[in-house]
Amino acid sequence: ANGYYRISHIYRDGPADKEWIDLKVGDYVVSIDGKVLKAGDNYWALLNSPVNEYVTVGVTPAPPAGGSAAEQKVRIRTVPNLGDVKYEEWVATSRAFVEKETRGQIAYVHIRAMNAPSLRRFQNEINQFSNKKGIIVDIRFNGGGNIDQELIDILERRPYEYWNNRWGGRTWGRRPRQAIAGPKVMLINSRSGSDSEVTPQAFRDLGLGRIVGNPTAAAVIATGSYRLINGGAIRTPGSLVVTYDPTKPNNYGINLENFGVAPDVWVENSPEDELKGFDRELKTAVDEAMKMLKEGKFQYTTTTPSPQGSK
Numbered sequence: 001a002n003g004y005y006r007i008s009h010i011y012r013d014g015p016a017d018k019e020w021i022d023l024k025v026g027d028y029v030v031s032i033d034g035k036v037l038k039a040g041d042n043y044w045a046l047l048n049s050p051v052n053e054y055v056t057v058g059v060t061p062a063p064p065a066g067g068s069a070a071e072q073k074v075r076i077r078t079v080p081n082l083g084d085v086k087y088e089e090w091v092a093t094s095r096a097f098v099e100k101e102t103r104g105q106i107a108y109v110h111i112r113a114m115n116a117p118s119l120r121r122f123q124n125e126i127n128q129f130s131n132k133k134g135i136i137v138d139i140r141f142n143g144g145g146n147i148d149q150e151l152i153d154i155l156e157r158r159p160y161e162y163w164n165n166r167w168g169g170r171t172w173g174r175r176p177r178q179a180i181a182g183p184k185v186m187l188i189n190s191r192s193g194s195d196s197e198v199t200p201q202a203f204r205d206l207g208l209g210r211i212v213g214n215p216t217a218a219a220v221i222a223t224g225s226y227r228l229i230n231g232g233a234i235r236t237p238g239s240l241v242v243t244y245d246p247t248k249p250n251n252y253g254i255n256l257e258n259f260g261v262a263p264d265v266w267v268e269n270s271p272e273d274e275l276k277g278f279d280r281e282l283k284t285a286v287d288e289a290m291k292m293l294k295e296g297k298f299q300y301t302t303t304t305p306s307p308q309g310s311k
Helices: 084-102 116-128 148-155 195-205 269-275 280-295
Strands: 028-032 054-060 073-076 106-110 133-139 186-189 211-212 222-227 233-239 242-245 252-255
Touching: 084 106, 084 280, 106 116, 106 233, 106 280, 116 148, 148 195, 186 195, 186 280, 195 211, 195 242, 211 280
Parallel strands: 106 133, 133 186, 186 211
Antiparallel strands: 028 054, 054 073, 222 233, 242 252
16 A cells, blocks of 8 residues: 555464554554565565564554655564464454354364364363353364364263352352363364364264264375385375264274265355355354254253152
């Protein structure tokens, strides 16, 4: 704009989102490390190999008149890439959307990969949201791994007791704490692959909730990596993955290779949705979770048990 680059977005918790860096959307970027920058200039050439860990960025609130203006100079720490920053902002935005749409009743978590760090994060988030009335578990864009057993173990837990002292709040001490008692929705898409297909199939087979989205990648196969004598490695299929079906020989049910897990509620973001920043798939998951909450069929409620020994 006006011959200069202009700030259009500041990533949440990104390198420029600091209290001591007074940048605003709409500011003009006029220099990097003392070198004048104008629209069309290759700023990557200035950012790819800075001498220091920090770069000095010159900004002005209005376009410089006559090519010169008093710059506000800020030092910003560089990062190797913005992948993690963009991801965390996307998760935070999705969670805020669910919080607003459900008036704080439904939790939202995204599982980035089926690995140990993602499992630890999921466990911490379940602890954090244990008092929510339901949960949306988003496994879109998850390429797989091997934590389906641990995830399903947590998702199928049912509260059974409270341990509560006389001075404690009435909501304290639920056992197990690491569980969500209400309705559960799992969100999938065509980029949910491998263990991110095993997990929703188990979720369905165990009747844990409803699946929303579009069919998974149909890429389930257990593979192994083998070293070669030249120092390289090769990865080859080693094991099949089938569902459990006690009515079939060996209890083997459906072979998940080339299968693709279908959703219970089909929805797919359109290109127009992507351009507008509207997550139609998440909105549908929210609607389904609220529908289930209203139905009251996924609260694990039971009739009052008869006194012991009564007939």
